[in-house]
Amino acid sequence: MTTPGLTQVLLAGILVVIAIAVARYWRLPVIKDMAFGSVRGFVQLVAVGYAVRFIFDIESPWLIMLALGIMMTVGAHAASGRVKSVKGSFGTCLAAILTGSLITLATMLVFKIISFDARYIIPLAGMIIGNSMNASALVIDRLASDLRANRLAIETALALGKSWREASQKFHRDAARTGMVAMLNFLKTVGIVALPGAMTGMILAGADPVEAVLLQVIVAYMLLSATTITSVVAVELTIRRFFTRHHQLRIDR
Amino acid sequence: MAVTGSILELCNLTRRVGDGTPARAIVDNFSYSFGFGRxxxxxxxxxAGKSSLLRLLNRLDECTDGSVKFKGSDTREFAPCELRQRLGYLFQTPHLFDRTVRDNIVDAQPHLSESKISRLIQQVQLPSGIVDAPVDNLSVGERQRVALARLLATQPEVALLDEPxxxxxxxxxxxxxxxISSVVTDHGVTVVMVSHSRQQVVRLGGEAILMVDGQLIEHGDAVGLVKNPGTPQGRRYMNGEPQ
Incomplete structure (x- = not known):
C-alpha cells in the first residue's frame, strides 16, 4: 500500500462521491449530512493528527493529562446529549467514563503493559473513552426507560417493604449488561467475522500479524474492563436519581 | 410508644404537585382518625385524590404538609420498609412477579412455613393446587387473590386497598x-379501601369518607352517608352529578 498522502485522500473522496450519487439516486434524505460529515470528518481528523503529533513531540505528562481531560469531557457531553431526559446525566457520564478509563489505564501502567508515553496513552485512551461513552449512554437510557416502564412492578416491591435496591435490582443488571453487550459480542466474533481496528491498522502499517494480534488482545481486555466499570458506575449513579432516601420512586406521574 | 385510640391519625395532611404557584393540592388539609380493626x-x-391519599399513608409518596401518626408515632419515625410491611398496600391492578404463586408469597415473607402458605391460599379461596402454578396462567380474579394473599403474608396491621x-x-x-370483610372481622386488620362503587360501600358497611378535590367533605356510617348524604357535594356525588 502507498503511504497515504493528500493525493490518496482526495482520490478516496471518489468513494464519497459514489456514496452521494447512490443516495441521490435513491432520494435518501442524507445527502447534506454525507457531504458535511465527510468534510467535517476530514477537518477533525487532520486537526487531531496535528494535535497528537504536537503532543508526541512535546512529551509532557501535563499535556497528556490535559488531552485526556478534554477527551473525557467531550465524550461525557456527547453521551449525555443522548440521554437528555435524565437530569444530571452529564455528571453521571463524566464520572462513569472517568472511573472506567482511569482504572483501566492505571492498571495498564502499574503492570507496565504500556509505558507513560503519549504514543500509547493517547490512542488507547481514545478507544477506551469512545467505548465508555457509548456504554454510559446505553446504560442510562436503558435504566431510565426500564424504570419508567416498570413503575408498577417497582412500587409493588416497595409497598411490600423491599428497599429501593431490592425493588430495582433486575433493572440494574439489565442496564449494566446493555452497556457491555457490544463488547461481549465483539469478543465472540473477533477474528472470525471482523478484524478489529487496532490490528488492521498495524497490519496495514506493515507490522507482523502476530504482534498485531497480541496488541489487539490487550486492547480487547482493556475495553472489556473499561466498559464494565463505566457501566456499573453509570448504573449506580443513575439509579440514585430515581429514588429518594425514603425508598420512594421518583418519576413524575 | 404511646398508643392512642386510633391506629392511624391524619393531621392536616397535604400533598402539592406541579410547578404552578401555588402548586396544586391533590390531598388538601386532610384530617381524620382511623380506628383499630375497622x-x-x-x-x-x-x-378526587383517593389513591394519592393511600400512597401518602403507605409513604410511597411524601406529604408536603401535615403528618400521619401510626399508633401514636409519626410515620416518618419508622424505617419506610418496616412501615410498609405494617401498612400493606394493594394496587388496583396487581403486579405479580414473573414466577409461581408460591414465589410471589414467599417473596413478600421469605421465612413462611409450608402450612402458613397453604393457610393463606385457603384464606383467599384459591385451590391448594394453584400454589406451584406460574402466575401467567391465572385469571384476573385469581391474580387479585394472590396479590391479597401476598399482602396478608406480611401480616399488616392496616391494609390499604386501592379499588381492589x-x-x-x-x-x-x-x-x-x-x-375483605373476613380480614377485618376475623383478623382484626384495619382496612382502608378506595372504591368507585356506592353499592359496594353499602354492601361492605363500616365507615365511609367522601373526598372531593383532595378534601374530606364528609364522613360517617357507610350506609347513612351513601343513602342520606349531609352536604351538597355529597348529594351531587351520590346522584351522579358533576361536582
Missing part, C-alpha cells in the same frame, strides 16, 4: 368483598 371506604369522583375490585366481574367482586 373497615373504611374512601369514595369520591375520579381525580375495579377490574373484576361480579362473582369475583363478591368473593373479594367477602375476603
Amino acid at each position: 373497615l373504611y371506604s374512601i369514595i369520591g369522583p375520579s381525580g 375490585t375495579a377490574a373484576l366481574d361480579p362473582a369475583n367482586t363478591e368473593a373479594i368483598e367477602r375476603l
Whole structure:
C-alpha cells in the first residue's frame, strides 16, 4: 500500500462521491449530512493528527493529562446529549467514563503493559473513552426507560417493604449488561467475522500479524474492563436519581 | 410508644404537585382518625385524590404538609420498609412477579412455613393446587387473590386497598368483598379501601369518607352517608352529578 498522502485522500473522496450519487439516486434524505460529515470528518481528523503529533513531540505528562481531560469531557457531553431526559446525566457520564478509563489505564501502567508515553496513552485512551461513552449512554437510557416502564412492578416491591435496591435490582443488571453487550459480542466474533481496528491498522502499517494480534488482545481486555466499570458506575449513579432516601420512586406521574 | 385510640391519625395532611404557584393540592388539609380493626371506604369522583391519599399513608409518596401518626408515632419515625410491611398496600391492578404463586408469597415473607402458605391460599379461596402454578396462567380474579394473599403474608396491621375490585366481574367482586370483610372481622386488620362503587360501600358497611378535590367533605356510617348524604357535594356525588 502507498503511504497515504493528500493525493490518496482526495482520490478516496471518489468513494464519497459514489456514496452521494447512490443516495441521490435513491432520494435518501442524507445527502447534506454525507457531504458535511465527510468534510467535517476530514477537518477533525487532520486537526487531531496535528494535535497528537504536537503532543508526541512535546512529551509532557501535563499535556497528556490535559488531552485526556478534554477527551473525557467531550465524550461525557456527547453521551449525555443522548440521554437528555435524565437530569444530571452529564455528571453521571463524566464520572462513569472517568472511573472506567482511569482504572483501566492505571492498571495498564502499574503492570507496565504500556509505558507513560503519549504514543500509547493517547490512542488507547481514545478507544477506551469512545467505548465508555457509548456504554454510559446505553446504560442510562436503558435504566431510565426500564424504570419508567416498570413503575408498577417497582412500587409493588416497595409497598411490600423491599428497599429501593431490592425493588430495582433486575433493572440494574439489565442496564449494566446493555452497556457491555457490544463488547461481549465483539469478543465472540473477533477474528472470525471482523478484524478489529487496532490490528488492521498495524497490519496495514506493515507490522507482523502476530504482534498485531497480541496488541489487539490487550486492547480487547482493556475495553472489556473499561466498559464494565463505566457501566456499573453509570448504573449506580443513575439509579440514585430515581429514588429518594425514603425508598420512594421518583418519576413524575 | 404511646398508643392512642386510633391506629392511624391524619393531621392536616397535604400533598402539592406541579410547578404552578401555588402548586396544586391533590390531598388538601386532610384530617381524620382511623380506628383499630375497622373497615373504611374512601369514595369520591375520579381525580378526587383517593389513591394519592393511600400512597401518602403507605409513604410511597411524601406529604408536603401535615403528618400521619401510626399508633401514636409519626410515620416518618419508622424505617419506610418496616412501615410498609405494617401498612400493606394493594394496587388496583396487581403486579405479580414473573414466577409461581408460591414465589410471589414467599417473596413478600421469605421465612413462611409450608402450612402458613397453604393457610393463606385457603384464606383467599384459591385451590391448594394453584400454589406451584406460574402466575401467567391465572385469571384476573385469581391474580387479585394472590396479590391479597401476598399482602396478608406480611401480616399488616392496616391494609390499604386501592379499588381492589375495579377490574373484576361480579362473582369475583363478591368473593373479594367477602375476603375483605373476613380480614377485618376475623383478623382484626384495619382496612382502608378506595372504591368507585356506592353499592359496594353499602354492601361492605363500616365507615365511609367522601373526598372531593383532595378534601374530606364528609364522613360517617357507610350506609347513612351513601343513602342520606349531609352536604351538597355529597348529594351531587351520590346522584351522579358533576361536582
